[in-house]
Amino acid sequence: ATGGCILGSQCTSNLQGGYTVKEAYAELFVPVLKDLPFFHALNVTLGDRYSKYSTFGDTSNWKVQVEWRPIEDLLLRGTVSKVFRAPTIGDVYAAPSASAPTLGSDPCDYAGTGANPNAGNPACLGVPATGPFQNTSVALGNQIGALSTGSAYAGFPLGPEMGKSFDFGVVYDPHWLDGLSVSADVWRLYLLDRITGVGAQTVLDLCFNGVTTYCSLITRNQSGPEQGQITNITQPTGNLGRLDVSGVDFNLTYRLPEFSFGRFVASVNATYMKQFDADIAPGLPGDSVFHLAGHFTPFFSSALSGCPGNTGACTIPRWKAQTFVNWTLGSWDASWRMRYIGRFQMGNPNLDEASSAYPGLPGSVIKYGAYTYNDLSVGYNIEALNTRLEVGVDNIGDKQPPFMGYDQQTLNAGTDPSTFDLIGRYYHAAVTVKF
Secondary structure (H helix, E strand, C coil): CCCCCCCCCCCECCCCCCCCEEEEEEEEEEEEEEEECCEEEEEEEEEEEEEEECCCEEEEEEEEEEEEEEECCEEEEEEEEEEEECCCHHHHHCCCEEECCECCCCCCCECCCCECCCCCCHHHCCCCCECCECCHHHHHCCECCEEECCHHHHCCCCCCEEEEEEEEEEEECCCCCCCEEEEEEEEEEEEECCEEECCHHHHHHHHHCCCHHHHHHEEECCCCCCCCCEEEEEECEEECCEEEEEEEEEEEEEECCCECCEEEEEEEEEEEEEEEEEECCCCCCCCCEEECCCEEECCCCCCCCCCHHHCCCEEECCEEEEEEEEEEECCEEEEEEEEEECCEEECCCCHHHCCCEECCEECCCEEECCEEEEEEEEEEEEHHHCEEEEEEEECCCCCCCCCCHHHCCCCCCCCCCCCCCCCCCEEEEEEEECC
């Protein structure tokens, strides 16, 4: 791929790289018991995947799954597996692109008149050895020059993410009420050495606190009237932090008996997010763990990459749900769907949210109510022509997204485009022909 600069766009450079991988996978299904008292069925599944990467070495990742039916209607299930994710081509070889972050602080600032105790720190090379020093970009809230890159350009060794996942659930399909199915699953996932973009503030703080591999990424003026001021920070892709996520999934589906006026299927799927904890910078003093469940997560650090596309900014409500009711009668069908996004709040999830500082709203915590979207569609199948006609409307109530631009951390959208509907009421029609 090639790069360059287009007016009003980010600048980047050429991109080239690659690696090879060889894999083998095996799975064994073992029916342990069957048709015994309290053991209508007991099955165990064992699996393992071996991978060998030309750049990251080899790894073996296993899973153990148990399914137990004490009676025919009831299923108890559990899975424990090792989690592994190798860096992508982009993680390693992404070309440097221009960025302009802001810094919340500079640990090299010094208000005294004597010898600056920070001047000898590798993060402060270029800072005057005596007298007061203040980072003017921090003081004025200005952006600094930065480059966001893959690990190769920054000279960083990059390894895989590793962790474990746990899932334990129950499914009930009562024979006395045909068509009903109820399930609940408790799950937990943790990831170590997360592959993430490391933001400018984190690079600066890690270097200052002794993680010297980041020090070469900081450039300061070495002389002149701007001596000590930061001119550029490289923001690499690296292994940094830990993610702990846990919650409960619920499902209820009921297929009603067929009536003269059609057949209905109703379903509810919901998730409760109990925990979403991101340790964004292990190695720093103090608490670097952000407790994000129930919050909008702005760019505290690009290490908050539990969000779609590794944006580091998204909404993580405690509750999310989807429901639908489908109807069919001959060639006709219709569907009503509801999307539910639970209430959440925006503010610094650390320190009881007392240290948030939105422009004009210092120390504020902003709370948002739940959002519900309703969608409707109607279809007709022309079987003789292998054709389906469908019309519909999404977001029937023309629900507008919440304004979340107070912290200027929402990708210039003023809201969270990865979670909320930006278009409003949307009409659509389709003709599908199968050949």
